[in-house]
Amino acid sequence: MSPRRGRPHASSQEMLADAACELFLERGYEATSVTEITRRAGVSRSSFFNYFASKSEMLWFVFDARITALEVALRLTNGELGVALREFARGEAPHTLALAITEARTMGVEEELAAGRAARQLRIAAAIEARLRRDGCAALGAEIRAAGYAAALVGTVWRWAALGAGRHRVDELLDEALTVAEGVLAPNC
Incomplete structure (x- = not known):
C-alpha cells in the first residue's frame, strides 16, 4: 500500500478556507465555485455548507x-x-x-x-x-x-x-x- 498524498479528508473550516484562498489567488473570487473549493479541499458540498452559508x-x-x-x-x-x-x-x-x-x-x-x-x-x-x-x-x-x-x-x-x-x-x-x-x-x- 502506498502512502497517501495530498490533503487529509478531515473536514474543517480552516481547510476549506485555505482551499478557497488558493483558488481565489489562482482564478479569482467570482470565477471560483463552491464545487471547486470542495474538490480542492477533498470534502463534499454538504460538508462545505455545514460550515459556511456562502463562499464569502x-x-x-x-x-x-x-x-x-x-x-x-x-x-x-x-x-x-x-x-x-x-x-x-x-x-x-x-x-x-x-x-x-x-x-x-x-x-x-x-x-x-x-x-x-x-x-x-x-x-x-x-x-x-x-x-x-x-x-x-x-x-x-x-x-x-x-x-x-x-x-x-x-x-x-x-x-x-x-x-x-x-x-x-x-x-x-x-x-x-x-x-x-x-x-x-x-x-x-
Missing part, C-alpha cells in the same frame, strides 16, 4: 467569531468599556481575512471586503452603542463614540494585515488604536 463567509469566519465574543463581553461586563473592547483581540487570528486584505486585487475580493467591512463595522458599532446607552450615555453621544470605537477595532485588523499579520500581534495594535480612540472620544457622554 470563508473570508470572515474568524473575524465574525471575534465580533460575537465582543458582543457577549459588552453585554456581560460592567465597568471599564476598554476591558470589553479588548476582548476583540482575544482568540484565533483572522489569517484568512488578512490574506484577502493584502491580496484583494489578485483574489478579486475588493468589493466583498468593502461591503463586509462596512456591515461588520456597523454590527460592532451597534453593540458598543447598546452598551454605552446601558451605561447612561445619551443617544447621540453613544452613537458617535460607538462609531469611533468600531472604526478603531476594524481598522486595527486592516492595519495588522498591512503590516504583515505574522509579524505583529493584534492585541498590541488594538491597545494602540484604543489609546488613540480614547484620547479623541470624550470619556463622558
Whole structure:
C-alpha cells in the first residue's frame, strides 16, 4: 500500500478556507465555485455548507467569531468599556481575512471586503452603542463614540494585515488604536 498524498479528508473550516484562498489567488473570487473549493479541499458540498452559508463567509469566519465574543463581553461586563473592547483581540487570528486584505486585487475580493467591512463595522458599532446607552450615555453621544470605537477595532485588523499579520500581534495594535480612540472620544457622554 502506498502512502497517501495530498490533503487529509478531515473536514474543517480552516481547510476549506485555505482551499478557497488558493483558488481565489489562482482564478479569482467570482470565477471560483463552491464545487471547486470542495474538490480542492477533498470534502463534499454538504460538508462545505455545514460550515459556511456562502463562499464569502470563508473570508470572515474568524473575524465574525471575534465580533460575537465582543458582543457577549459588552453585554456581560460592567465597568471599564476598554476591558470589553479588548476582548476583540482575544482568540484565533483572522489569517484568512488578512490574506484577502493584502491580496484583494489578485483574489478579486475588493468589493466583498468593502461591503463586509462596512456591515461588520456597523454590527460592532451597534453593540458598543447598546452598551454605552446601558451605561447612561445619551443617544447621540453613544452613537458617535460607538462609531469611533468600531472604526478603531476594524481598522486595527486592516492595519495588522498591512503590516504583515505574522509579524505583529493584534492585541498590541488594538491597545494602540484604543489609546488613540480614547484620547479623541470624550470619556463622558
